[in-house]
Amino acid sequence: AQKVTQAQTEISVVEKEDVTLDCVYETRDTTYYLFWYKQPPSGELVFLIRRNSFDEQNEISGRYSWNFQKSTSSFNFTITASQVVDSAVYFCALSEARGYSTLTFGKGTMLLVSP
Amino acid sequence: EAGVAQSPRYKIIEKRQSVAFWCNPISGHATLYWYQQILGQGPKLLIQFQNNGVVDDSQLPKDRFSAERLKGVDSTLKIQPAKLEDSAVYLCASSGMGQSGDTQYFGPGTRLTVL
Numbered sequence: 001a002q003k004v005t006q007a008q009t010e011i012s013v014v015e016k017e018d019v020t021l022d023c024v025y026e027t028r029d030t031t032y033y034l035f036w037y038k039q040p041p042s043g044e045l046v047f048l049i050r051r052n053s054f055d056e057q058n059e060i061s062g063r064y065s066w067n068f069q070k071s072t073s074s075f076n077f078t079i080t081a082s083q084v085v086d087s088a089v090y091f092c093a094l095s096e097a098r099g100y101s102t103l104t105f106g107k108g109t110m111l112l113v114s115p
Numbered sequence: 116e117a118g119v120a121q122s123p124r125y126k127i128i129e130k131r132q133s134v135a136f137w138c139n140p141i142s143g144h145a146t147l148y149w150y151q152q153i154l155g156q157g158p159k160l161l162i163q164f165q166n167n168g169v170v171d172d173s174q175l176p177k178d179r180f181s182a183e184r185l186k187g188v189d190s191t192l193k194i195q196p197a198k199l200e201d202s203a204v205y206l207c208a209s210s211g212m213g214q215s216g217d218t219q220y221f222g223p224g225t226r227l228t229v230l
Contacts, residue, residue, distance in 0.1 A: 105157030
């Protein structure tokens, strides 16, 4: 069975600090997909990134970057120069290639960025 | 392009009452999902529709929860009768074809409080 672990329950940083959110996953499949979503206080889950298991290139989008390492089954998310607007709960999720696109979510990491 | 719409945004009911939530997916999306998110946890899939057919309802408490998507577009999730433990946010999501790895886009959710 697939599983996603986000060991950090809550992280507090001061604005402009860099912060990394950890995600470790378990799956028996060789083909799978990993996602990150942001959930601000308004409650809506906002899609950030999708990565398939065959693409281990790191990705950067503005202040966001993702480090995918199959050897350690990790898909970590780094925010550079954090801002107050980054305060939210961040979820890592896994979808296996078999069947339909069922997502298994981690429990989320709450990020608090103070001015 | 309009996102996933949900209503109502908030609902407070007494235990043993019934409640219904509505969702309208992104136009053209064939797959619709209902998730339950209990405070402090990641979303848990309740039911997945492909067009107007159910493809996964293994985690839906069928003795009290029901869902339909009659015309393959919008959907309704019902709880009857509600229990205290049903207090949660109910999220609706949609994706293009529901194939593995499809990105799911979420609505704002309905926050249900059962007293």
